[in-house]
Amino acid sequence: MKKTARQWKDIYSSLEFEKKYVYEGEGLGALITEQGTFFRLWSPFAEEIILNLYLDGSKGEAFERHAMKRCEKGVWQYRTERNLHGIYYDFTLQMENSTVFSADPYARACGINGQRSMVVDLKKTDPEGWEEDSPPAKEEETVIYELHVKEFSWDESGGFPKETRGKYRAFLYNDTTLYSDGVHPTGIPYLKKLGVNYVQLMPVYDYGSVDETGEETEFNWGYDPINYNVPEGSYSSDPAAGEVRIRELKEMIQSLHRHGFRVIMDVVYNHTYSLDSWFQRTVPWYFYRVKEDGEISDGSGCGNDIASEMPMCGKYILESVLYWAEEYHIDGFRFDLMGLLDVDLMNRIRRALDEKYGKGEKLLFGEPWAADSTAIAYEKEQALKANIRSLDHNTGMFCDDTRDAIKGSSLEIWEPGFVNGAQKMEEQILRSVCAWCGDGEDHVKAPSQVITYVSSHDNQTLWDKLCQTTKDEALRKREYRLAAGIYMTCQGNLFFLSGEEFARTKDGIEDSYNAPIGINRLDWKKAWEEEELVDYYRGLIALRKQLPGLCDKKTSAWKRIHGQWKKEGVVSFLVDNRKDGENSSWDILKVSYNSRKEPQRLTLPEGEWEILADGQNSFLWKKPETVEKAITMEPVSMLVLGQKRPWRRRDNKGKSA
């Protein structure tokens, strides 16, 4: 009789299993070495495994079949002296008196739709100059721009060469303009001008919800992994040729690096496209969580939860992250539903990246929540918001508290926040400013642990959200700028959804993961129609990079914020803006947010203040006017003032407004 999920789990959690079968070695998957090609698969309970070799990634019968040899720790191996680069393969396993076919969970290349794995000599996939490729130097602040490969270049207005639209190769152009008018930059040159310095790619690993043989218009965000260590095929110029997607993704990353962007990859190790995965076919139930009563754990809301706490599963995830960092030069990782993974694993990943690349060099952050409870084993701590202090101070979390304080709940779409009419949000806004850090055990450790944002691919765009709460368009536009002005002057890493800077809309759709590309695509025409708003973002980003008091990511950064003052709908504070041991452009800042629909008079601490940004213009710092004693803020607007003067005791300056 076949074992139940629970029976399998009991076997895996036994000490005997751990001693006998946890494989700590390297080299799983197909590897080409000087001794030939090795195939290794971990499958402790297979009774027999046949390796099938094919010339094509999806068609035809196997041209060779080889019995694999059972080796130590449940690993099966086949070795040949031949170099099998470009040969496709899968496995036929005998288990519990059944025959199971599976591709290789450890595959580094695959055929169309990822159904057969491919042997790859990775050197052969390197674009020219790849060995010299390195990310641009780190800037004062992290400004992350979240985009989807297909959304980026799909629209005709972007002026991308037709055959590259929706593809990795669209990122190779540094001269795209609006309908190729030669005047208005789109794509890469547009992003350069905007000033963001990290591009976060929504899933580029091989996912299952787009048919790679299907229509070009097929669209999905791609949060449904099939092959974790292989790039998605639908963005490549030839998804049937296993090498091409690898080379083209590397070329894209190389181009982004060359043009001044670091690259973050969105990784989804919390669940797989379906439970019928290569993991499940080769080691039933090992890689998934099962409740005590035998029910499948579904904390992801996607039908299954990956069991990150199982030793071979944690090892898989850790090695996968290191593989993308090493082979594809990825500079940061955004973990989808990180709250489903265990804290130990996240800390191991942080340590491994730090050891290899230097402390904090690679960004690591994620969503500190889950869709539902999960059947995590060994009483492991989950990487949830509540456990932020268990994580390394360089592991970040999306901060929904700041997000919702500024513009209202993402889930309750009618609910306003500070900018659009909610009352009594002042304290939360002040906490947001210092990234919820402070004295005491219940605080965030450092701003490096916080991703500050008001929109991402999930939920409504900022524009659509404000449309729910604010009918008056002129007012809505003021609220929009105030929202941007607030989060761009909060400590913490800055993050926004592509197009937020041009009032991107998805017609109110809250979850556009499978909506048509026409809804999801970036509308470059709109980017130029909303040029003034884009300029406002540009100015805020450029100003932010000059404000060390807000860019500081150290555990002590919150102490720079002082002189907090609030009244209904108004918040104001001072920032110690000195750079460590050096002068900065302004020693002290006064930042104020007015969400009231009337002007607000502010009295100022003594001395002459330069006006750096207000609700309409974020470039005032280029040629600042000065003000003394008091200033009037416009309704629904922000204001940043800066002062250059020899530092005096804080006690003399805390009084304001």
Ligand code: CA
């Ligand atoms: Ca795919």
